Amino acid sequence: MVTLYACLGSGNCFKPWLTLKQLHRNFEVKLIDVLRGEQKEVEYLKINPLGVVPYLLTADAAGIGESNAMIWYIAEGTHLMPNTAADRAEALQWMFFEQSKLEPFISPARFFTTILPEKSASMSDEIAEWQSKAKPGLRRLDDHFQNRKFVLQSNYSIADIAMYGYVHVLEEAGFFMADFPNIDRWANDVAMTDHFSPLSDIGQSVVQPKRLAG
Ligand SMILES: N[C@@H](CCC(=O)N[C@@H](CS)C(=O)NCC(=O)O)C(=O)O
Structure with missing residues (x-):
C-alpha cells in the first residue's frame, strides 16, 4: 500500500493524489497539519527529514519527496507517462x-x-x-x-x-x-479527463486524520 503524506488545500499535494486517483491505485492519505507545524514535529521528521509535504512512502517503504518526482514514479509504465x-x-x-x-x-x-x-x-x-x-x-x-x-x-x-x-x-x-x-x-x-477529482476532495482519502505513521 502506498502512503501519501499531505495537507489539505495544497497544489503540490494534489498532484500525486490526482495521479493515484486517475490510475485507480490503492493508496492511503495521512494528513499533516502544516498550519499547526506538524511537518516539523519529530515524529514526521523521522519519515521525511525535510519536514515538508507531500511525501510518498512506496509499497516497499522507500520515501520520495518532491511532488513532480512522485508523479513521475507513480505514472511509470502507464498512459500518463509520455512514451517517447x-x-x-x-x-x-x-x-x-x-x-x-x-x-x-x-x-x-x-x-x-x-x-x-x-x-x-x-x-x-x-x-x-x-x-x-x-x-x-x-x-x-x-x-x-x-x-x-x-x-x-x-x-x-x-x-x-x-x-x-x-x-x-x-x-x-x-x-x-x-x-x-x-x-x-x-x-x-x-x-474533463477520466477519473478526475478536484483538489477539494483530498480530505475524503484521509485516514487517521490526527496521527502520523500507523
Ligand atoms: N517543491 C516541493 C514543495 C514542498 C513544499 O514546500 N510543501 C509545502 C506545502 S505545499 C510545505 O510543506 N510547507 C510547510 C513548510 O515548508 O514548513 C514539492 O513540489 O513537493
Whole structure:
C-alpha cells in the first residue's frame, strides 16, 4: 500500500493524489497539519527529514519527496507517462518550469491571499511581488496552450497534472482567469479527463486524520 503524506488545500499535494486517483491505485492519505507545524514535529521528521509535504512512502517503504518526482514514479509504465524520449524530455522541461517560474510565486501569493487571508494586508508588498514574478510564466503558458490541447502534443500526461496543481487555482492567488483564456480552456479540459477529482476532495482519502505513521 502506498502512503501519501499531505495537507489539505495544497497544489503540490494534489498532484500525486490526482495521479493515484486517475490510475485507480490503492493508496492511503495521512494528513499533516502544516498550519499547526506538524511537518516539523519529530515524529514526521523521522519519515521525511525535510519536514515538508507531500511525501510518498512506496509499497516497499522507500520515501520520495518532491511532488513532480512522485508523479513521475507513480505514472511509470502507464498512459500518463509520455512514451517517447522527446516527449519525456518535454514533460520534464514543463515540470521544471512549473517548479521554477510558477509554483514558487503562485503558491505563497495564494497562501497569504486565500489560506491565511488575515495576513494579506501585512503581506501586501510580498504578494504583489510574487504576482508580478508569476505573470511572465503564466503568459508563456497561456501562449503555449494557444496551439496545444494539453502540455504535450501527444496526450494528457503527468506534465498536465504537475502544471494543474497551482495553475488552476490562480484566482486564489489574486489573478483573473479571464486574463489567461487558453489556460482557462486547458484547465476545463483537464477537469474533463477520466477519473478526475478536484483538489477539494483530498480530505475524503484521509485516514487517521490526527496521527502520523500507523
Ligand atoms: N517543491 C516541493 C514543495 C514542498 C513544499 O514546500 N510543501 C509545502 C506545502 S505545499 C510545505 O510543506 N510547507 C510547510 C513548510 O515548508 O514548513 C514539492 O513540489 O513537493
